[in-house]
Amino acid sequence: PWTRARGSARAWSGSAMVDLTSSADGFLVLTAVITVFFQLSFFAVAAGCKFDKVTDFAGATNFLAIAVLTLLLRGTFYARQVIISTCAAVWAVRLAGFLLYRILVIGEDKRFDETRNDFCKFLTFWIYQMFWVWTVSLPVTFVNGLGSNPPLGPADYAGVAMFAVGLLVEACADQQKFNFRQDPANKDHWCDVGVWKWSRHGNYFGEILLWWGVFTIASSTFRGSEAFGYFTVLSPLFTTAILLGLSGIPILEASANKRYGSRSDYRLYLKSTSVLIPFPPGCYRPLPEWLKATLLMDWKCYAVGLADMAEEQQPFDGPGPPTNP
Numbered sequence: 001p002w003t004r005a006r007g008s009a010r011a012w013s014g015s016a017m018v019d020l021t022s023s024a025d026g027f028l029v030l031t032a033v034i035t036v037f038f039q040l041s042f043f044a045v046a047a048g049c050k051f052d053k054v055t056d057f058a059g060a061t062n063f064l065a066i067a068v069l070t071l072l073l074r075g076t077f078y079a080r081q082v083i084i085s086t087c088a089a090v091w092a093v094r095l096a097g098f099l100l101y102r103i104l105v106i107g108e109d110k111r112f113d114e115t116r117n118d119f120c121k122f123l124t125f126w127i128y129q130m131f132w133v134w135t136v137s138l139p140v141t142f143v144n145g146l147g148s149n150p151p152l153g154p155a156d157y158a159g160v161a162m163f164a165v166g167l168l169v170e171a172c173a174d175q176q177k178f179n180f181r182q183d184p185a186n187k188d189h190w191c192d193v194g195v196w197k198w199s200r201h202g203n204y205f206g207e208i209l210l211w212w213g214v215f216t217i218a219s220s221t222f223r224g225s226e227a228f229g230y231f232t233v234l235s236p237l238f239t240t241a242i243l244l245g246l247s248g249i250p251i252l253e254a255s256a257n258k259r260y261g262s263r264s265d266y267r268l269y270l271k272s273t274s275v276l277i278p279f280p281p282g283c284y285r286p287l288p289e290w291l292k293a294t295l296l297m298d299w300k301c302y303a304v305g306l307a308d309m310a311e312e313q314q315p316f317d318g319p320g321p322p323t324n325p
Contacts, residue, residue, distance in 0.1 A: 027074075027145035028138075031066050035134045038062045043126040047119060053103050055125075060096035062133045064089050070144035078149040080156060084217050087163045088140045091210060094167070098174055105182075136211060136239055138232040139218035146221055155220045162213025169195060169278070170206025177203070190260055192269060198278035200269075201252065204243045205276050212236040244297065249275065253302040261306050275302060 042058035067088035071081055115121035176194040180186050195202035215236045222229040242248060253275075260266035272281040275298040284292070292298040 025145070027070055027141050030073075031070065031137060031141045032134055034065060034069065035062055035130050038065060039126050039130045039133070043123065046126075047122055050117065052108050053100070055129075056099040056103065057096050059129050059133055060092050060099060062129075063137055064092035064096070066133070066137045067092065067140050067144075070141055074144050076147070076149070078146075079152060080149070080217065080220065081144050081146075083156070083160065084140050084143050084214060087160070087210075087214055087217070088137065091163075091167055094171055098171075098178075102178055132238070132242075136235045138235045139215045142229050142232050143218045143221060146226060148221065148226060150221055150223065153220055156217050159213045159216030159219075162216060163210045164213075166206045166208070166210030166213055168206070170203050170210065173199075173203035173206060190256055190266065190269065192273065195278065196273075198274065198280065200273050200275050201243075201249050202278055204248055205278060208236065208240050208243060208276075211239045244276070249302060250304075254304050257303070257305040267306070270303075270306075274298065 039058060039062065042054050046052065046054055046058075067085040071077070071085040074081070115125060173195040176196060177191050180191045180193055180196075199205055215233060218229060218232055256266075272285040273279075274284050274292075274296050277296055279296065284296075287296075293300065
């Protein structure tokens, strides 16, 4: 009886795995399970050792795990599946490597100064990271779970181009800002070199663009019985929302405004530099405020704290590159 029970258990687990890997909706459940296990494993290490060196690395490598595992488990290796998985994997490897190198250099992540020793607060961040990874990976999970293979078309090529441009902009912006901050001479300046001369948050522009590109690749399959794939638009929408309205630009702008808001050269930088979409400063400065706020998303909420410093403005204190925190 025990032998038969074990055989039945193996048969059940095998059939369950087949069910999870035989359709796109099955892959959604599988990737959720993988993500929870992946993040809780790293959380145990981070919470137990009370250090930050694996936190961002865990998020980026989770994307890699989802892309590779869903591609291999489905096993069809259609061109679109290989393309979209490669895009996600390249982005994840680049980001994981950069974030790991950065935290090893700077030593600790100040974001966790108030939560590192609080189990519940620290766990809350990791739960958010689970949701972030699973949601943003949706287009990759969906495409890799499909049994159909529509021919490649204009949307695929456009999506790849968007991804490539976004990845290049994000990678350049990240490295330029990191190099800038490592120079002691730039301690009291905000970054306006390279990409940052044209955008105050060029890395976020790159990340938003590349995930809209990944979704565009996936959209080629949204037809017939697969039309429900449009729900994967949650991936770029969530990315855009958190960077524009939650944990991205609002926090960084408020911090920079508080630190540099009384300086006239910083205020000139704000007026001359697009908040997100790279734009030539000479062309951006004369644009009407309504146009900046609508098409270029330079919203009033990003100017928090500046009005209070209007009477405390300090003149530019000499040569030196103004730079972003």
